[in-house]
Amino acid sequence: MVTKEEVENIIRGIVDEDFVKSIEVDEKGNVTVTLAKDTPNIDDVLIKLNTELGKIEGVGTITINREREKKTEENVELNKDVILEKLKEVIDPEIGVDIVNLGLIYELDIRPDNTVYVKMTMTTPGCPLTMWILRAVEDKILEIPGVKDAEIELTFDPPWSPEMISEEYKKRLGLF
Structure with missing residues (x-):
């Protein structure tokens, strides 16, 4: 099964650790990574992370999130x-x-x-x-x-x- 350390090693090779806000690996091998909203070259980073993490044996779903500013607007009707x-x-x-x-x-x-x-x-x-x-x-x-x-x-x-x-x-x- 994939370990958090394996995932961290891959991520360190792609993006500076200052831009990595969290890394989670659950018991099913699902990986969730949260990056800072100001991560440079975010498109390249997303593609490389998805590709390289997908190569690790035992990895399930890969979710890559970005921090974002909280905005709240009440009483807005969405459809x-x-x-x-x-x-x-x-x-x-x-x-x-x-x-x-x-x-x-x-x-x-x-x-x-x-x-x-x-x-x-x-x-x-x-x-x-x-x-x-x-x-x-x-x-x-x-x-x-x-x-x-x-x-x-x-x-x-x-x-x-x-x-x-x-x-x-x-x-x-x-x-x-």
């Missing part, structure tokens, strides 16, 4: 349409289509405390932009007034297929 519109700003750079019309969003829930939960997928399990897209989704959700926090779950069940693209974009992409 799924507002969130989905904001998520349309996240474009898959390899395909050139936003993640909503691409069919990557499987589930969206607004919890009573205004935490937004998103269950989503990637076009392929080996997508090299996974961490970048997940970060962009989190950032866009957190830009919405009234959102307390964002929880993003990545799944590959069911696997994505071109049939999941919206009808409008199937026409635009010539898939009809």
Whole structure:
């Protein structure tokens, strides 16, 4: 089973320890790392951490969080349409289509405390932009007034297929 020391050694080789706020490894091998909000080259760091931690035998789910400033806005009405519109700003750079019309969003829930939960997928399990897209989704959700926090779950069940693209974009992409 993976140990916290193994995880710490990998992380030390990628990011300065001053930017690592916490590291947790549970009994199932799930790893949770929290980085400072001002971590330099954050996109590169996220990709390298995900790649290198994934190579350790026994690692389960890898969650990489970033510290963020707490913002609270009371009495703001959140709804799924507002969130989905904001998520349309996240474009898959390899395909050139936003993640909503691409069919990557499987589930969206607004919890009573205004935490937004998103269950989503990637076009392929080996997508090299996974961490970048997940970060962009989190950032866009957190830009919405009234959102307390964002929880993003990545799944590959069911696997994505071109049939999941919206009808409008199937026409635009010539898939009809």
